[in-house]
Structures are given as structure tokens and as C-alpha cells.
Amino acid sequence: MKTRLNYFLFLFSFVISPALAYPNVFPSPCLNGSTGLIRIPDASVVPYKNFNFGADMGTTFISGSATSETAINYKMNLGAFHGLELGIVGGTEQNSGKMREGVFVNMKLSLASGEETYPLLLALGVENLFSYTKTDVYMVATKYFKQGPKATFGFMADFPNNKFRPMGIAGIELPTSENLFIDADMMAGETLFQVNAGIKLYITPIFSVNLYGINILDTPQAKDGRLAYAGFSWANPF
Numbered sequence: 001m002k003t004r005l006n007y008f009l010f011l012f013s014f015v016i017s018p019a020l021a022y023p024n025v026f027p028s029p030c031l032n033g034s035t036g037l038i039r040i041p042d043a044s045v046v047p048y049k050n051f052n053f054g055a056d057m058g059t060t061f062i063s064g065s066a067t068s069e070t071a072i073n074y075k076m077n078l079g080a081f082h083g084l085e086l087g088i089v090g091g092t093e094q095n096s097g098k099m100r101e102g103v104f105v106n107m108k109l110s111l112a113s114g115e116e117t118y119p120l121l122l123a124l125g126v127e128n129l130f131s132y133t134k135t136d137v138y139m140v141a142t143k144y145f146k147q148g149p150k151a152t153f154g155f156m157a158d159f160p161n162n163k164f165r166p167m168g169i170a171g172i173e174l175p176t177s178e179n180l181f182i183d184a185d186m187m188a189g190e191t192l193f194q195v196n197a198g199i200k201l202y203i204t205p206i207f208s209v210n211l212y213g214i215n216i217l218d219t220p221q222a223k224d225g226r227l228a229y230a231g232f233s234w235a236n237p238f
Contacts, residue, residue, distance in 0.1 A: 056231030
């Protein structure tokens with residue numbers, strides 16, 4: 001028993017100990033376009049006069065069916081002003097595989113400068129602006145910790161069938177080294193529950209390769225279906 005406990009403690013310390021401070025990497029977009037974790041935005045914004053873009057390709061697993069469909073997602077964000085991030089997002093529609101008509105707009109406003117070493121950032125924003133069915137609003141806080149991780153938590157609301165649906169959101173990003181990050185986030189509300197997980201491998205501080213699992217528990221009452229994505233994020237390539 002003691003041997004097993006020591007082995008577990010060794011593995012746990014191996015995961016959390018390599019990163020004593022948060023690595024210096026450029027913020028990358030989440031699946032829905034805004035700078036963030038996997039599915040939810042965080043409180044960081046693209047710095048003024050900088051930009052990032054990314055694309056994801058994967059598979060949608062249709063509930064109750066053995067078939068699957070190809071899913072494509074693309075996005076770009078720009079630091080339009082100090083503390084203001086503007087972005088666009090497009091891709092295929094869920095459960096159809098058809099490209100959505102046009103792109104939607106994301107906006108995020110930072111409410112804290114985060115000039116201290118391990119800041120607590122605050123931001124509010126809107127995703128999929130100008131969409132009749134996919135628009136949501138949010139307010140999030142992101143805390144950087146001395147030991148390496150950053151935690152995000154906050155509030156989001158969307159409007160399915162023209163009804164207001166509030167939910168809590170939370171996530172964590174754990175750097176296991178200078179270039180490998182383990183991410184997990186979730187959404188939870190009265191009629192909704194969804195868990196997402198993935199990894200980000202930074203080839204350079206501005207270019208990452210991402211692997212995402214969306215709604216990994218295949219919860220029927222979820223915002224998204226069960227999806228698997230592989231993609232990339234690239235900042236200021238020109």
C-alpha cells in the first residue's frame with residue numbers, strides 16, 4: 001500500500017512540478033473563436049496591433065448512429081484597441097456537414113490590466129454576433145498561479161428558441177512543460193452539462209498544434225454534440 005502511494009505521489013509531482021511559472025506563449029483561440037481554452041473563452045485578449053488565426057478539422061459523432069460527419073472550423077482574432085479583441089469564426093453546421101452561410105463576429109473587452117506577475121484578469125464579451133440561434137454573452141475571470149496553472153471561471157448565457165439560458169463555465173490549463181498544455185473546461189446549467197478536454201503543443205511560442213475532445217461524456221443535454229478535432233493556432237506569422 002505504501003509503495004502504491006509513493007508511486008502515485010511521484011506521478012502527481014511529475015505532472016505539476018515542471019512548470020513553476022506560466023510559460024510565455026501567445027494566447028490561442030478556443031473552438032468558438034475567442035481567445036480561450038477549448039470550448040469556453042478566458043479573460044485574456046490579443047494584445048493591441050497583434051492577431052492570431054487558426055483552423056480545426058475533425059469528426060462529429062451523431063448520437064444513436066454509427067455514422068459520423070466531417071467538421072471544419074476556422075477563426076481569427078485581432079487586438080483592435082488596447083483591451084479590445086475583435087474576431088470572426090466560421091465553419092460547418094453541426095449534424096449537417098454543410099458550411100454555414102458567412103461568418104459570425106466575436107468581441108471581448110478586458111476589464112483588468114493584469115500587470116502584476118500572477119494576475120487576475122476579467123473580461124466580458126459576445127460570441128457569434130448576428131446569428132439568430134448561436135449568439136451568447138459571457139463574463140469570465142482568469143487567475144494565473146505561481147505553480148503554473150491558470151484557472152478560468154464565470155458566467156455564460158445563450159438564447160435557444162428565443163429563451164434566456166444561463167450557465168456557469170469553468171476550466172483549467174495546466175502546463176506540463178514549456179510547450180505542452182493540458183486543458184479541460186465545462187459548462188453547467190439547469191438543463192445543460194458538458195465537459196471538454198484537450199492538449200495544446202506549442203512548436204514555437206506563437207504556433208501551436210491542438211487536439212480537442214468536445215462533449216467527451218456524450219451528454220444528451222449539452223450545447224454541442226460529441227466531436228473530435230485536430231487543428232492549429234498561429235499568431236503574427238507575417
